[in-house]
Amino acid sequence: MINDSALLESRSLRDSVMDRTDVLDRVKALSLLPDGMHVTTAMVAAYFEVAETVVNNLLSRHRQELESNGLRVLRGADLREFQKLNLSSSSGGYPQRRSGLAVWSRRAILNVAMLLRDSDVARQVRTYLLDMEYLARTQPVENSPQPDVASLDDRIDQRITHILGKTVVPMFNALIETSGEHRRELMALRAGVQHIERRLQQHHARLRRLESPRDDRPLAGVMAAMDAMTGREFEHHIATLLRRDGCTSVVVLGRHGDRGVDITALTADGRRLVAQCKRFAPHLHITSPEVQKFVGSAKVLYAADVALFVATCRFTPDALSIAEEAGITAVHRGPLEKWAAGELLTALK
Numbered sequence: 001m002i003n004d005s006a007l008l009e010s011r012s013l014r015d016s017v018m019d020r021t022d023v024l025d026r027v028k029a030l031s032l033l034p035d036g037m038h039v040t041t042a043m044v045a046a047y048f049e050v051a052e053t054v055v056n057n058l059l060s061r062h063r064q065e066l067e068s069n070g071l072r073v074l075r076g077a078d079l080r081e082f083q084k085l086n087l088s089s090s091s092g093g094y095p096q097r098r099s100g101l102a103v104w105s106r107r108a109i110l111n112v113a114m115l116l117r118d119s120d121v122a123r124q125v126r127t128y129l130l131d132m133e134y135l136a137r138t139q140p141v142e143n144s145p146q147p148d149v150a151s152l153d154d155r156i157d158q159r160i161t162h163i164l165g166k167t168v169v170p171m172f173n174a175l176i177e178t179s180g181e182h183r184r185e186l187m188a189l190r191a192g193v194q195h196i197e198r199r200l201q202q203h204h205a206r207l208r209r210l211e212s213p214r215d216d217r218p219l220a221g222v223m224a225a226m227d228a229m230t231g232r233e234f235e236h237h238i239a240t241l242l243r244r245d246g247c248t249s250v251v252v253l254g255r256h257g258d259r260g261v262d263i264t265a266l267t268a269d270g271r272r273l274v275a276q277c278k279r280f281a282p283h284l285h286i287t288s289p290e291v292q293k294f295v296g297s298a299k300v301l302y303a304a305d306v307a308l309f310v311a312t313c314r315f316t317p318d319a320l321s322i323a324e325e326a327g328i329t330a331v332h333r334g335p336l337e338k339w340a341a342g343e344l345l346t347a348l349k
Contacts, residue, residue: 003088003290005128007114007129008114008115008117008125010213011065014050014065014111014115017114017129017178018069018107018110018111018326019107020110020129021106021107021109021110023108023110023125023129024047024109024110024113024125027121027124027128028047028121028124029123029222030047030106030109031043031046031047031223031227032154032224033141033146033224033225033228034224034225035105037105037106037226038103038104038105039103039104039109040101040102040103040227040228041055041056041102041104041226042227042228042281043104043144043224043227044104044112044227044282046227046282046283047109047121047282048112048113048116048119048121049115049119049121049283050116050118050119050283051281052281054116054118055112058069058112058115058116059102061070062111062115065111066104066111066112069105069107069108069110069111070104070105070106070107070108071102071103071104071111072101072102072103073100073101073102073103074101074102075100075101076101079100079101080247082101082103083101083238086323090247094268110125112130113125113126114126117329123193129214145326161289162263168193173190177334203269212348222337222340222341223312223336223337223340224314226279226336227281227282227312227339227348228281229279230279231277231278231279233279234277234279234312235262235263235277236252237340238262238263238275238277238310239251239252239263239265241339241340242263242265242273242275242348245268245345245348246267246268247265247266247267247268247273247348248265248266248268249264249265249266250263250264250265251263251264251265258295259273259297259301259302260276260293260296260297260298260301261274261294261297261298261301261302262275262276262277263275263277264302265341267305267306267348268348269308271305272297272302272303272304272305272306273304273305273308274297274302274304274306274307274308275305275307275308275309275310276297276298276309276310277306277310277311278309278310278311278312279311279312280311280313281312281313282312282313282314282333283313284313285313285314285316285319285321286288286309286311286313286314286316286317286330286332287316288316288318288319288321288322290319291309291315291319291322291323291326291328291330292322294307294309294337295307295322295323295326295330296329297345299326299327306329306347306348307326307328307329308329308331308345308347309328309329309330309331310331311330311331311333311334311336312333312336313332313333314332315332317331329345329346330348331345
């Protein structure tokens with residue numbers, strides 16, 4: 001039977017399960033670019049909850065294998081065409097200045113899951129693969145069609161339920177009835193097994209909820225496109241959203257001399273607005289020192305009526321508290337997705 005270590009060490013074993021890309025969605029929702037086929041390095045890092053440098057290092061060590069499974073590094077005309085189709089609609093037409101861009105197919109992402117050691121998400125993907133491989137080897141061969149991933153998951157759950165609920169617990173019951181000396185220890189072990197069974201059932205229910213259709217999020221590609229932008233592109237995208245919502249005199253400031261502010265503008269009713277924009281990986285956080293620095297710039301240097309701190313990641317509780325006390329609007333990942341999809345920010349009303 002293939003085990004976790006074997007997948008990490010053997011390319012031939014990885015190749016044998018490379019077609020089972022559906023397990024990616026079973027473990028965690030995978031956001032794709034608007035073409036519905038690719039993601040960027042930043043999005044791969046966000047999926048596995050690691051730093052981009054970790055993925056880049058993996059790419060340099062295993063580039064040949066990853067390219068055989070769909071990784072491409074786009075340059076020149078190919079890069080411009082890809083950006084036109086996938087990024088320009090979300091970046092307000094701002095020119096893309098990358099010299100090259102790595103784009104990953106689903107097979108390449110699954111390949112990463114079988115190479116990445118220090119990621120809980122990658123380990124969960126490998127666990128799914130191992131369970132599926134076990135069932136494929138132990139189920140009798142029939143002429144009926146192969147079961148899909150969902151039915152395999154159900155059979156795995158049924159196997160666990162049978163072993164724990166129908167075999168192990170009754171065995172403990174029988175031992176407890178006939179044992180005197182070790183009765184207390186057996187009862188403690190039975191309680192532990194029942195606890196594990198309940199936790200597995202809760203975990204399965206949670207996965208079902210996560211995997212169920214999300215009618216409330218029809219524009220999942222909105223955040224995927226923003227995750228793929230550079231910091232400068234993200235600033236111009238936010239400027240585009242401000243213009244869309246009636247702001248005037250919108251200016252994206254230069255890298256030097258901006259004094260802690262990325263965008264200045266006037267709201268539709270004439271209030272002075274400043275914005276700070278951070279295009280960070282989704283697993284990172286905006287911390288309180290960053291908010292404190294922006295408070296000084298927005299309120300003291302610019303005397304702003306409306307101050308937006310816009311980020312593609314979350315804020316720490318302390319950072320949110322400081323923002324609320326100082327009158328800063330923290331536009332983190334959830335509100336940003338709604339704003340980009342067309343909902344007007346409360347601060348701009």
